[in-house]
Structure formats: structure tokens, C-alpha cells
Amino acid sequence: MxxxxxxxxxxxxxxxxxxxxxVVRRNRDGGDVRAEAELMAYLRGQGYPVPEVFRADGPDLEMARLAGPVRLLDSAVSLRTRTGPLDPRRVAQAAARVRAAHG
Structure with missing residues (x-):
């Protein structure tokens, strides 16, 4: 880094x-952020206000630094369940929250 x-x-x-x-966000428990980066790139391509991702490597996610509310971004990209892979229901709920907050 x-x-x-x-x-x-x-x-x-x-x-x-x-x-x-x-900025770079480093997950303390390690892991791989590539799936999250791919989702963020997809959402950005669909016009959602998520930061541009420049690099996803192991626990590190390097992205554009944005100004504004942080909790909305946190809810939009924290889509993994504690025990498993991405949950499609949570993805849909997060997309709806982002859409509602940004018209």
C-alpha cells in the first residue's frame, strides 16, 4: 500500500x-474484497452514487474519496451476511435505499 x-x-x-x-479501506479480518469491488463497479455503471474503485487486492479496497454521508455508503456495500456469500435480498434492499436517497 x-x-x-x-x-x-x-x-x-x-x-x-x-x-x-x-482512500483505501482495509478489512481487519483479511478476506477478499473483489466481489464487493465488482458489485460497486456494477452499481456505478448503473448510475448509482458509489465511489469509483481503482484496486481490489485481498483486504484492501482502493477507491475514490467522496464527501458526504458515510453511513449510506456503508449500508450500500455491506451486503455480505456474517456467515455466507452475498444475499440477493440485501442487495435489492440496499439498491432501493440508495435510489430513495438520491432520487
């Missing part, structure tokens, strides 16, 4: 600033 400045810390991950326009 390039030189990074601690920016925020949440329940499962830490976020580091990579300059003024990028």
Missing part, C-alpha cells in the same frame, strides 16, 4: 487517505 494517512476506523475496517482524492 502506498504511503497512507489514517482517516477513519469502523467496526470491521480502517480507512486511510491516499492523497486528496483516493
Amino acid at each position: 502506498p504511503a497512507a494517512t489514517p482517516l477513519a476506523s469502523g467496526r470491521d475496517a480502517d480507512v486511510y487517505a491516499l492523497g486528496a482524492d483516493r
Whole structure:
């Protein structure tokens, strides 16, 4: 990871600033963020307000730094169940929340 400045810390991950326009979110428990990155890229391609993903490598997700409410983004991309893969119902619910919040 390039030189990074601690920016925020949440329940499962830490976020580091990579300059003024990028951040990297590192999941503390490791894992692979590629499925999340693919979902974010898909949603962005459909016009949803999610950050552009530049790199997904193991527990690190490098993306555009956005200003604004953080909890909405958290709910939109935290779609994994605690015990398994993506849950299609949660994906649909998150998409509906994003659509409702952003017209």
C-alpha cells in the first residue's frame, strides 16, 4: 500500500487517505474484497452514487474519496451476511435505499 494517512476506523475496517482524492479501506479480518469491488463497479455503471474503485487486492479496497454521508455508503456495500456469500435480498434492499436517497 502506498504511503497512507489514517482517516477513519469502523467496526470491521480502517480507512486511510491516499492523497486528496483516493482512500483505501482495509478489512481487519483479511478476506477478499473483489466481489464487493465488482458489485460497486456494477452499481456505478448503473448510475448509482458509489465511489469509483481503482484496486481490489485481498483486504484492501482502493477507491475514490467522496464527501458526504458515510453511513449510506456503508449500508450500500455491506451486503455480505456474517456467515455466507452475498444475499440477493440485501442487495435489492440496499439498491432501493440508495435510489430513495438520491432520487
